Amino acid sequence: MTILLGMVLLFESFDYIIKVEHANFLNHIYQPIEFTLMVLIYGRVLDYGWFRKVMIPMIVIFWSLSIYLSIFVEGIENDNALSFVMGNFCIVIFAIIFHFQLLSNPSKEERLFRHPFFWINTAHLFFYLGTFFQMGFNAYLYERVPEVANSLMIINYVLNLSLYSLYLVGFTCKQIFKSR
Numbered sequence: 001m002t003i004l005l006g007m008v009l010l011f012e013s014f015d016y017i018i019k020v021e022h023a024n025f026l027n028h029i030y031q032p033i034e035f036t037l038m039v040l041i042y043g044r045v046l047d048y049g050w051f052r053k054v055m056i057p058m059i060v061i062f063w064s065l066s067i068y069l070s071i072f073v074e075g076i077e078n079d080n081a082l083s084f085v086m087g088n089f090c091i092v093i094f095a096i097i098f099h100f101q102l103l104s105n106p107s108k109e110e111r112l113f114r115h116p117f118f119w120i121n122t123a124h125l126f127f128y129l130g131t132f133f134q135m136g137f138n139a140y141l142y143e144r145v146p147e148v149a150n151s152l153m154i155i156n157y158v159l160n161l162s163l164y165s166l167y168l169v170g171f172t173c174k175q176i177f178k179s180r
Contacts, residue, residue: 038087
């Protein structure tokens, strides 16, 4: 998680410093790296052996599709909406699998507040499900009505706020119950 958060900070800082209207090259690099880190994170928390077996093929397929989409379909200078939506869809599936794992294993009687990854996973579920629709629709809308697309970016800010707030809850409950 620390590597993922550090990478987000680094890429967002570059995106802010460059101040190019479409600093899309960074996004084309960011998306496959983020997906790889998410697969590795979920590989550690999911108790399913089949998931560990398909991790490497998933990463290779995602990288291949992302590179293909970036170069031949969308172009490096344009938004990478297709790989973004594809990655978000996969992460939502990972989050649902984790929730299913929690619900289907009653032997692990834990209070949710004591389970840090529950909060982090819930953050992923809300954020990636929301951005799956918002960013996919925003890329379509930006070509037709850019002013409306820009005004809808407020949704992304709210989703970011919820993501980092739930991360904070997860990291805080890990620290609170670490010594108990």
